[in-house]
Amino acid sequence: MSVRYELIAQCPETGARAGLLHTPRGTFKTPIFMPVGTQATVKTMTPEELQDLGAEIILSNTYHLYMRPGEALVKEAGGLHRFMNWPRGILTDSGGFQVFSLGPLRKITEEGVSFKSHIDGSQHFFSPEKVMQIQMDLGADIIMAFDECPPHPSTWEYARNSLDVTLRWARRCQQAHHREGQALFGITQGGMYADLRRESAQRFVEMDFPGYGIGGLSVGEPKPLMYEMLDVTVPELPANKPRYLMGVGSPDCLLEGVARGVDMFDCVLPTRVARNGLAMTSTGKVVIRNAQYARDFEPLDPNCSCSTCRNYSRAYLRHLYKAEEILAYRLLTMHNLHMLLQLMRDMRQAIIDGSFVAFKKSFLARYGQESQE
């Protein structure tokens, strides 16, 4: 098996898990946050900087790399790791979420999805087999089965049909996938319906994937509803496989996800909000353009050990941001990624120490609840 999950410790009150994900590219500590490198780069960052931050695995997007530079070129470069000079783990998503986000630009059939490029309007077709070929060519360590991600809200009937299509596509993915050392994860769906979530999880587990994505969440629903869906999904998943909540990355959602037994997360949040001048600090959000920081010569987060907080003041960061300097986006991205990666490490340690519940409570009291950007 190309990926193996090892449980190290579990919080008896919540089910939060500390584990190890053994892969051919190394062993990663879970729970883990995967920074997003959509176009074969985690925006503004070098791979060396990501390693210095302690990132162990990143996510890259199948749809975007297929469009540009094309998977054939990446394959010719020796695969995605070599192309972007990233020696640690890579997970590629299925392209499903991106394609379905195209809305009127795409058409779904049993065979697959036809859609128009967001770059030049050209016509394309993704089938489960095509998506497997692309991801095999890209050469990530973990790849995702092609799924249909129902919009929110969807009717029960739509979610039910979508679930069936996703299962049939997942089987075709399993049949088409043949790359040594690369793990294919399934993606459970089911909309916002508990019965469908349970059934989707059960039927995916029957198909025996080395890991399970939980898809179709964080698509605009209220957070309590997302947590409810996690509450019905995770108990159906086997304890010896990793669980991956897709597209989630605000600190409160990471805590709540881990509390429900999730092991892996990815999200554009820390990198995207950084470019909008927003820092996630230990005491909540800082909107760096605000006038209150103009003469604030303190670090962004006095409790943070990242290089941004060690070397620069809020006043300087604000100046850079107002002046639209690239260094502003770099320094805020650096901090936000450090903050989330450190949060994951702290959660893991708390689980091992048996203090996860107290840690969660204290973190949220300092940080404050937030709605996801």
Next chain:
Amino acid sequence: MSVRYELIAQCPETGARAGLLHTPRGTFKTPIFMPVGTQATVKTMTPEELQDLGAEIILSNTYHLYMRPGEALVKEAGGLHRFMNWPRGILTDSGGFQVFSLGPLRKITEEGVSFKSHIDGSQHFFSPEKVMQIQMDLGADIIMAFDECPPHPSTWEYARNSLDVTLRWARRCQQAHHREGQALFGITQGGMYADLRRESAQRFVEMDFPGYGIGGLSVGEPKPLMYEMLDVTVPELPANKPRYLMGVGSPDCLLEGVARGVDMFDCVLPTRVARNGLAMTSTGKVVIRNAQYARDFEPLDPNCSCSTCRNYSRAYLRHLYKAEEILAYRLLTMHNLHMLLQLMRDMRQAIIDGSFVAFKKSFLARYGQESQE
């Protein structure tokens, strides 16, 4: 004296000089190239990266910092070095060149220049005394006297009057300047007229500055004309003071400037062209967006030891540039700065070794002549 020049070696054929610039912030090896950090940041780079590249002194712009964030804020932060976390040398320009570039937005009188902000159109006034106050507040190691930079072309009469104004302003700058450990350089002018260039240099030398800028060149004139102006200016300047050719940074101009006895240079060229996808390599320019590099998995410059060339291929750089990723601008800036800083180090060594003429010839044969961007 706050800045002292020490001559180490001189090329007997050309007059090219290897020297040391002793400043309170350390001793810098000349000839030297100063990367430009207009808004208190060398675009896309961290100070740590600049240090790793071997940059010893950078230039920052008085006009821009006065506009944003304002010199009072920088002073409150503890000065420009501390504000931007740069421990080595800083030179601030006089603001003259920026103000005169505003064209119809500015009006020149004997007292100074009134002008409108490029940011919000508000009204401002720069006098020699005001420019000294700003630069004293910013706290650079070397500051420049306020000069009038005549447009190109200018009549002899215009250049003559402009020279006189600049001299009177320079005297006012000397009177107004009083900051320990900060050196005030004069800026010689004279348009494209040999007699005026000579006279300007002589009259500035009489005023005994610790260093001399050569201004009003690289303003659109043909390169041979610029070299002619250097040929008449430099011999008038004392051997025991540094000579600084302002706003020049293409490899061929650096070689020709050093060959004429210039010690210091600054230019936005390496950082600006990088953001336009242009790399300066040992064998000439590389326009990275060109289709010929799509599947070129070789380094940008096989003869370069910078981290961009050690870690990434031309194909990856092209992908990043086409995808408008910030990492493209970072990696190209890194390479271009390394290229120029290494060129300065190589020139210095060649002067010391007595092989400057051969070095210059061989470099230009490989690189090719170029017109300045």
